[in-house]
Amino acid sequence: MSPAPSTPAYRRLSVEERRAQLLDAALSLFAQRVPEEVSLDDVAEAAGVSRPLVYRYFPGGKQQLYEAALRSAAEELRHCLDEPHEGPPLSRLARVLDRYLAFVDQHATGFTALLRGGSVVETSRTTAIVDGVRRSAAEQILGHLQVTDPGPRLRMTVRMWITAVEAASLIWLDEGRQPPAEELRDWLVEQFMAVMGVTAARDAQTAALMRRVRAFEDG
Amino acid sequence: MSPAPSTPAYRRLSVEERRAQLLDAALSLFAQRVPEEVSLDDVAEAAGVSRPLVYRYFPGGKQQLYEAALRSAAEELRHCLDEPHEGPPLSRLARVLDRYLAFVDQHATGFTALLRGGSVVETSRTTAIVDGVRRSAAEQILGHLQVTDPGPRLRMTVRMWITAVEAASLIWLDEGRQPPAEELRDWLVEQFMAVMGVTAARDAQTAALMRRVRAFEDG
Numbered sequence: 001m002s003p004a005p006s007t008p009a010y011r012r013l014s015v016e017e018r019r020a021q022l023l024d025a026a027l028s029l030f031a032q033r034v035p036e037e038v039s040l041d042d043v044a045e046a047a048g049v050s051r052p053l054v055y056r057y058f059p060g061g062k063q064q065l066y067e068a069a070l071r072s073a074a075e076e077l078r079h080c081l082d083e084p085h086e087g088p089p090l091s092r093l094a095r096v097l098d099r100y101l102a103f104v105d106q107h108a109t110g111f112t113a114l115l116r117g118g119s120v121v122e123t124s125r126t127t128a129i130v131d132g133v134r135r136s137a138a139e140q141i142l143g144h145l146q147v148t149d150p151g152p153r154l155r156m157t158v159r160m161w162i163t164a165v166e167a168a169s170l171i172w173l174d175e176g177r178q179p180p181a182e183e184l185r186d187w188l189v190e191q192f193m194a195v196m197g198v199t200a201a202r203d204a205q206t207a208a209l210m211r212r213v214r215a216f217e218d219g
Numbered sequence: 220m221s222p223a224p225s226t227p228a229y230r231r232l233s234v235e236e237r238r239a240q241l242l243d244a245a246l247s248l249f250a251q252r253v254p255e256e257v258s259l260d261d262v263a264e265a266a267g268v269s270r271p272l273v274y275r276y277f278p279g280g281k282q283q284l285y286e287a288a289l290r291s292a293a294e295e296l297r298h299c300l301d302e303p304h305e306g307p308p309l310s311r312l313a314r315v316l317d318r319y320l321a322f323v324d325q326h327a328t329g330f331t332a333l334l335r336g337g338s339v340v341e342t343s344r345t346t347a348i349v350d351g352v353r354r355s356a357a358e359q360i361l362g363h364l365q366v367t368d369p370g371p372r373l374r375m376t377v378r379m380w381i382t383a384v385e386a387a388s389l390i391w392l393d394e395g396r397q398p399p400a401e402e403l404r405d406w407l408v409e410q411f412m413a414v415m416g417v418t419a420a421r422d423a424q425t426a427a428l429m430r431r432v433r434a435f436e437d438g
Contacts, residue, residue: 117336117346127336152397156390160383160410167382171375178371187421191379194413202406 019057022047026069031107035066035121066121067129070114074133077103081133081140089144089213090189096140097165097185104169105177112173115166137162145209153203161192238276241266245288250326254285254340285340286348289333293352296322300359308363308432309408315359316384316404323388324396331392334385356381364428372422380411 013021025047029038040062044051058065080099083092104111113119114130138158142150150158165188172184179187193213200207232240244266248257259281263270277283299318302311323330332338333349357377361369369377384407391403398406412432419426 117341119343122336122341124338152394156387156394159390160386163386164379164383164414167379168375171378175371175375183421187417190417190420191414194417195383195410198406198409198413201409202402 018049018053022049022054022057022065023068023072026065027072030066030069031073031110033109034113035062035110035119038062038066040065063121063123067123067125070126070129073107073110074129077133078136081137083140083144085144088216090193090217092144093141093192094185094189097188098181100165101169101172101181101185104173105181108173112170115170134159134162134166145213147205147209151203151205153199154206154209157195157199157206161195164191237268237272241268241273241276241284242287242291245284246291249285249288250292250329252328253332254281254329254338257281257285259284282340282342286342286344289345289348292326292329293348296352297355300356302359302363304363307435309412309436311363312360312411313404313408316407317400319384320388320391320400320404323392324400327392331389334389353378353381353385364432366424366428370422370424372418373425373428376414376418376425380414383410 022043026038026043029042029046040051040054043065044054047054054065055061058068077100080103081096083096086092114122114126138155141158141162142154147154168184168188172178193210196206196210196213200210241262245257245262248261248265259270259273262284263273266273273284274280277287296319299322300315302315304311333341333345357374360377360381361373366373387403387407391397412429415425415429415432419429
């Protein structure tokens with residue numbers, strides 16, 4: 001077999017490869033600009049292809065491309081949230097937050113536009129994609145805490161904390177990424193423990209859980 | 220002067236009164252149904268007027284009516300957040316939360332649709348209206364705490380807590396208004412103290428503030 005040509009421009013891409021390439025180009029544009037400021041021409045130019053080719057792959061135009069890029073970003077974010085079930089739970093949470101904040105940092109403008117809402121490309125479908133990530137984040141946390149049947153107070157606490165983390169990342173971007181990511185990460189872990197502690201005083205399941213987490217951290 | 224006729228249907232309304240009546244009708248429809256399920260005919264019927272009359276007052280149709288209703292709901296919510304600067308700060312917070320949860324309860328469907336996002340009537344204008352209420356809520360809290368120049372950590376903590384309260388109210392509605400409003404209110408106040416306590420360990424301004432709040436509560 002002869003080696004693949006080294007100049008990408010001359011290589012013929014498979015349908016799958018071409019689709020992935022267009023998505024990559026769209027994703028990096030949507031990550032750094034508000035959707036209103038990304039045109040199909042921009043995507044075509046960034047991918048080094050013609051506008052009709054973009055339409056051939058995404059006949060629904062910008063809306064379809066945006067949703068596909070969002071789905072792909074959601075997949076990437078979900079991947080960030082994956083963490084082995086090993087070691088002290090709070091260190092795992094800290095590592096996940098490190099990766100989450102790096103993701104937020106890289107996708108700043110798109111992330112902000114998406115979560116701020118009111119964008120022309122926002123639909124019940126895009127909202128559902130974002131909600132899916134929030135749901136997996138909650139499941140991840142409960143999984144790490146080895147809770148299989150979370151009661152309403154525990155679930156509400158975890159979901160509230162996740163929303164607070166989202167709010168924190170938007171504010172963090174607004175404030176020129178202050179405080180530094182490591183400080184924000186530690187602060188968010190402390191807030192998690194604080195709100196779980198408050199719920200523990202009202203909910204036996206959360207109380208038992210907190211005893212386990214603290215024993216792990218101290219042991 | 221002769222008394223005004225007592226049957227409202229026969230009374231001729233002023234332009235202002237008519238507008239207010241149409242807005243009231245729209246507001247109660249948008250509070251209880253998702254915007255997709257409210258038509259101008261519904262508003263006309265609820266107000267007991269013709270569809271052309273609705274258009275005369277709101278030539279922009281449903282979108283304009285929705286935004287006007289939202290503005291009026293935002294005004295009402297802002298009014299709920301008003302609380303005299305008297306008595307222990309945490310009791311004030313509890314009273315504001317009581318009124319907030321009553322508002323959420325009354326505007327359940329509309330509130331949920333609005334904050335969930337992805338609705339066809341959502342625009343950067345509707346987002347700005349909601350953000351305006353969030354901003355006043357933060358200012359109210361800092362005002363009650365007698366902070367005139369909040370640092371970034373204190374501001375972030377207050378804004379995160381406000382977002383968490385919003386998340387809690389959406390979950391609360393989803394879960395059939397469980398836990399009971401009084402329990403949720405106390406729990407949210409406790410969370411406020413817990414996250415402020417965490418920030419106090421990292422921020423001198425918040426630490427001083429918390430000492431004042433605790434002294435007030437204990438005194």
